[in-house]
Amino acid sequence: MSFFGKLKDRMFKSSSKLEEGIEAIVEEGSEVQRTPPPMPIPSPEPLPEIAVEPAPEPEVDSTESGGLLGRLFGRAEDQSAPRRVFDDAMLESLEEVLIQSDMGVETSLRVAENLAEGRFGKKVSTREIKGALAAEVARIMEPVAKPLPIYAKRPQVVLVVGVNGSGKTTTIGKLASQFRAAGKSVVIAAGDTFRAAAVEQLQVWGERAGVPVMTAPEGSDPASLAYDAMAMAEKDGADLLMIDTAGRLQNRQDLMEELAKIVRVIRKRDPEAPHNTLLVLDATTGQNALGQVETFQKLADVSGLVMTKLDGTAKGGVLVALADRFGLPIHAIGVGEQIDDLSPFDPEEFAAALVGVSQ
Numbered sequence: 369m370s371f372f373g374k375l376k377d378r379m380f381k382s383s384s385k386l387e388e389g390i391e392a393i394v395e396e397g398s399e400v401q402r403t404p405p406p407m408p409i410p411s412p413e414p415l416p417e418i419a420v421e422p423a424p425e426p427e428v429d430s431t432e433s434g435g436l437l438g439r440l441f442g443r444a445e446d447q448s449a450p451r452r453v454f455d456d457a458m459l460e461s462l463e464e465v466l467i468q469s470d471m472g473v474e475t476s477l478r479v480a481e482n483l484a485e486g487r488f489g490k491k492v493s494t495r496e497i498k499g500a501l502a503a504e505v506a507r508i509m510e511p512v513a514k515p516l517p518i519y520a521k522r523p524q525v526v527l528v529v530g531v532n533g534s535g536k537t538t539t540i541g542k543l544a545s546q547f548r549a550a551g552k553s554v555v556i557a558a559g560d561t562f563r564a565a566a567v568e569q570l571q572v573w574g575e576r577a578g579v580p581v582m583t584a585p586e587g588s589d590p591a592s593l594a595y596d597a598m599a600m601a602e603k604d605g606a607d608l609l610m611i612d613t614a615g616r617l618q619n620r621q622d623l624m625e626e627l628a629k630i631v632r633v634i635r636k637r638d639p640e641a642p643h644n645t646l647l648v649l650d651a652t653t654g655q656n657a658l659g660q661v662e663t664f665q666k667l668a669d670v671s672g673l674v675m676t677k678l679d680g681t682a683k684g685g686v687l688v689a690l691a692d693r694f695g696l697p698i699h700a701i702g703v704g705e706q707i708d709d710l711s712p713f714d715p716e717e718f719a720a721a722l723v724g725v726s727q
């Protein structure tokens with residue numbers, strides 16, 4: 369199955385919510401429209417003879433793209449499909465549906481406003497609105513869709529941060545496996561030395577990915593492990609060193625000091641390290657993800673995001689809010705617990721899956 373197929377299948381909770389919401393809005397309004405239209409007033413004078421093209425149906429921006437959205441939403445529409453006039457009530461209902469999909473209030477209001485532009489007072493169908501929404505979401509997401517940059521630097525150090533349970537370990541395993549498949553040599557450092565279970569889990573992922581995992585005794589200094597891992601990665605000529613970290617936000621000061629110390633010691637070996645600081649976020653936490661970005665930006669120099677657990681959540685819209693608010697690159701998304709359930713972030717695929725493409 370293509371990754372888009374998987375994404376579409378698994379993001380059903382978000383998309384069905386948006387899809388059903390938009391359908392309901394259009395259908396509700398279209399009933400109002402069934403009252404007979406007023407009789408046309410005959411024009412007293414013959415119209416001057418100028419070549420007038422029949423007014424075209426309002427175009428869906430996305431249909432102009434030859435890409436995925438164009439293919440999905442661009443075909444001619446069944447004329448019997450319900451339509452309603454885009455009015456204030458529709459604008460408000462759209463805002464509500466977008467907020468419910470976790471796009472955040474600010475972003476939802478702006479997106480709804482953009483959908484209204486050029487359509488206000490005109491009759492629109494569900495598919496037109498879905499197509500336009502998908503195009504708008506893709507437009508917002510386009511600038512942040514950037515794979516993890518790979519540098520010539522060896523080892524490239526990737527520090528992985530995020531709250532406990534966000535999916536750091538799983539993401540490190542998945543990324544390591546992908547880098548291995550691309551012919552890169554990888555070393556993992558199990559930097560959450562305070563939790564034996566976290567270390568064990570990382571070892572399991574290391575085995576799956578065929579990548580060595582450096583560990584240290586429970587409770588030992590994560591910075592010292594990071595330093596040793598850096599030395600080992602240098603000695604082995606590894607392309608990448610991925611460092612897992614603790615995610616205990618309960619004591620923010622300790623965590624900040626711990627992360628700062630890791631950075632300080634690895635810089636003794638390479639003043640430019642870490643080359644990437646990946647923040648792993650759990651999509652099921654919805655709007656909390658926004659707060660986590662703010663917090664971790666204070667704790668570390670976050671360079672990009674990975675959003676996990678997009679499968680089975682109705683909160684996929686939070687990615688749009690994140691992109692709109694922070695503009696941080698989204699390197700990858702996770703849609704499952706298996707090793708190949710991590711994909712580069714594709715804005716059009718995401719937009720289509722979020723909005724729902726069954727129509």
Ligand SMILES: Nc1nc2c(ncn2[C@@H]2O[C@H](COP(=O)(O)OP(=O)(O)OP(=O)(O)O)[C@@H](O)[C@H]2O)c(=O)[nH]1
Nearest residue numbers: 532533534535536537538566676677702703704705
């Ligand atoms: N459905 C789904 N589950 C995921 C995904 N990514 C991670 N998980 C699951 O989320 C749980 C937590 O993931 P971990 O990788 O252990 O998270 P962590 O941030 O390392 O957490 P700690 O080890 O507690 O610090 C595990 O049960 C994973 O299998 C995903 O994309 N989709």
